Amino acid sequence: MNAVSTLPDDLDGALEESLGRFPTAELTRSVQTLIRQYREGFDRSVPALSSEVAVAAYAGYRMPATYSAVSAALRQVAQLAPGFAPETQVDVGGGTGSALWAASAVWPTLRTVTVLEQSPSAIAFGRRLAGRSAAAAVRDARWQQAVVDRSVPAPAADLVTMSYVLGELSPAVQEDVVGSAARDAGMLVIVEPGTPGGYARIAAARRLLAGLGLHVVAPCPHDGECPIVPDRDWCHFAVRLNRTALHRRVKDGTLSFEDEKFSYVAASSRPWPRAESRILRHPLKRKGLVTLRLCTAEDGLADRAVSKRQGETYREARDVVWGDAWPPPA
Numbered sequence: 001m002n003a004v005s006t007l008p009d010d011l012d013g014a015l016e017e018s019l020g021r022f023p024t025a026e027l028t029r030s031v032q033t034l035i036r037q038y039r040e041g042f043d044r045s046v047p048a049l050s051s052e053v054a055v056a057a058y059a060g061y062r063m064p065a066t067y068s069a070v071s072a073a074l075r076q077v078a079q080l081a082p083g084f085a086p087e088t089q090v091d092v093g094g095g096t097g098s099a100l101w102a103a104s105a106v107w108p109t110l111r112t113v114t115v116l117e118q119s120p121s122a123i124a125f126g127r128r129l130a131g132r133s134a135a136a137a138v139r140d141a142r143w144q145q146a147v148v149d150r151s152v153p154a155p156a157a158d159l160v161t162m163s164y165v166l167g168e169l170s171p172a173v174q175e176d177v178v179g180s181a182a183r184d185a186g187m188l189v190i191v192e193p194g195t196p197g198g199y200a201r202i203a204a205a206r207r208l209l210a211g212l213g214l215h216v217v218a219p220c221p222h223d224g225e226c227p228i229v230p231d232r233d234w235c236h237f238a239v240r241l242n243r244t245a246l247h248r249r250v251k252d253g254t255l256s257f258e259d260e261k262f263s264y265v266a267a268s269s270r271p272w273p274r275a276e277s278r279i280l281r282h283p284l285k286r287k288g289l290v291t292l293r294l295c296t297a298e299d300g301l302a303d304r305a306v307s308k309r310q311g312e313t314y315r316e317a318r319d320v321v322w323g324d325a326w327p328p329p330a
Contacts, residue, residue, distance in 0.1 A: 005068035005241040014132035030057030055121045059096045066098035068241040069262035074106040076218045081272040085109040090155030093148040093165035097126035104135040113141040150176040156184035163191040166201045194236030194261025202263040214267040227300035237323035275325030290317035
């Protein structure tokens with residue numbers, strides 16, 4: 001499991017204040033409705049975020065997890081592309097703004113941010129949260145109402161993000177939306193749930209992006225076909241996040257944490273150094289031996305054993321976690 005994720009203080013405070021405007025019981029009922037929609041599938045003819053309480057429930061239920069997953073993906077990109085310093089960002093289907101908060105935390109160089117979102121209620125809620133941010137790029141973000149479909153405005157930005165969006169689109173338009181998002185993006189990062197279905201959407205997006213001539217930056221160590229066999233396994237990662245007291249109440253949960261599993265792909269218009277391989281499972285650590293399940297550029301899926309006799313390499317293997325590059329970047 002990757003390191004525990006926490007919301008930045010300004011976002012945490014803004015969420016607490018905004019959710020406090022609604023009765024907890026009403027938020028909890030709306031959260032249960034959202035959970036049912038995520039499990040059973042969305043009725044695409046009915047906007048999911050059509051009321052203020054639905055938006056508030058969504059923010060309380062999903063923003064901490066979405067922020068944590070997007071942050072984890074963006075940190076991997078920043079680690080592999082230390083020279084990438086985006087000044088502009090477009091967030092497609094941005095909801096209440098999780099990805100703009102996450103990107104600003106990873107890249108303080110951001111100056112101009114645009115969020116494309118269909119729901120006016122989500123825009124109003126996200127703008128209110130953003131007004132509490134310590135980062136000028138978040139506070140001054142431009143929120144634009146736009147339906148994410150084949151006609152979504154083609155964004156032009158150093159960084160384009162799209163998180164937990166493809167699953168809410170019909171399969172017929174997913175390819176068009178990914179192609180539109182990639183057209184003028186310096187770096188495109190797509191995040192989906194870490195489920196077999198979420199991975200399938202990421203794998204399809206990855207094939208499309210490679211076919212368009214973009215270079216895969218993360219998590220893959222290559223641009224070739226994914227070596228994972230569909231219906232047998234799927235590529236996903238996880239981040240653990242702390243739940244606040246209000247977060248627990250809204251979700252009617254008792255644990256002080258939750259684990260968000262996600263799949264992602266980052267692709268760039270220019271090549272960047274890539275990981276030599278990627279750790280696909282929790283490292284198996286025994287006394288004097290660490291076994292790593294890897295996706296490699298040369299051998300596809302491979303298990304690598306690192307013994308204590310290998311000195312510094314062994315010490316590095318003891319410290320890595322699921323989702324890390326291997327060997328660790330310098």
